Amino acid sequence: MALVRERRQINLRLPLPEPSERHPRFPLPLPPSVSSLSAPNSSSSATVIPITDLEKLNVLGHGNGGTVYKVQHKRTSEIYALKLVHGDSEPTVRRQVFREMEILRRTDSPHIVRCDGIYEMPSGDIAILMEYMDLGTLDTLLQRNGTFTESALADVARQVLSGLSYLHSHKIIHRDIKPSNLLVNNKMEVKISDFGVSKIMCRTLDACNSYVGTCAYMSPERFDPDAYGGNYNGYAGDIWSLGLTLFELYVGHFPFLPPGQRPDWATLMCAICFADPPSLPETASEEFRSFVECCLQKESSKRWTVAQLLSHPFVCKDPCL
DSSP states (O other), rough: OOOOOOOOOOOOOOOOGGGGSOOOOOOOOOOOOOEEEEOOOOOOTTTTOOOGGGGEEEEEEEEEEEEEEEEEEEETEEEEEEEEOOTOOOOOHHHHHHHHHHHHHHOTTTTBBBBBEEEEETSEEEEEEOOOOOTTHHHHHHHHHHHHOHHHHHHHHHHHHHHHHHHHHHHHOOOSSSSSGGGOOOOOEEEEEEOOTTTTTSSOOOOOOOSOOOGGGGOOOHHHHGGGGTOOHHHHHHHHHHHHHHHHHHHHSSSOOOOOOOOHHHHHOOOOHSSOOOOOOOSHHHHHHHHHHHHOOOSGGGOOOOHHTEEEEEHOOHHHH
16 A cells, blocks of 8 residues: 655745845935945046935936936036946846946946946945946937948947957956947047946857847857857957947948847848848938948958958048048
8 A cells, every 4th residue: 555645734925024134225415325436437536426425316227137227427417327227136246337337347448338426335236437428329320310321330330440459458358349339428438338247258269159238230150159160259249239239320221131120139140140131222322332242241250340440441531532
């Protein structure tokens, strides 16, 4: 006769903490009890702006686990952007913000968004104070003003390539170049931002094949490494993303899909990995067409490098012409 054991009922529920024990999400201005880190890339004698000296003006945008505010320094009236990531955010978001902090501490370039301070609060909240780019992103300008002219795109390409040249020379791969990560000010200066999924190549043999970044702008070898020999060149991946970005700003929609179609992962993978690279319309000049083709080579080893693209006729011609 089989022995039947009584199944124990295990209570897997955890009691919620009392409201007074939960971490609050502090509004700005933030409490004075914060640990301020020195401003990246500034001299040791530079004064770090206390976060309590910043006044919230309005919300610029929301992201995963955080909010970006437009803030003003109370004494100088200087305007900044403050990215606040809450302490109870998802672990992935926390890892990304710490990665961004590490990148921002290493960078000092006129083509990279400037960081003026990093703050860690006892609550676990983290704030990053950055320069304010008053025209928003290239994606914002596309939605507001329509498509870009070739002369404007040549200037955009020249500035983004200069930023990528700086990053790549410091063994930093961005991995998420796209219109919404390129900020613009009223001088039409374009600066690379959002380093949450970037990679520091600390050693020559470091791998860079993790599945991060925005799917739509990923290179074919990111989607399907095995089909491309299992080798992913992150530097070449940034070039592919730049080519798609310029293409989109010219035609007004994501190049691999018809206007208005919302991409899903499977559709993107098939289009990017198995279809031929998109072709610019006949209105595009030969120089622009050539430049984009140099970026959108499906075989990463055939893509031009940053240095080669900076010498391409499309970006070398007189901006005034």
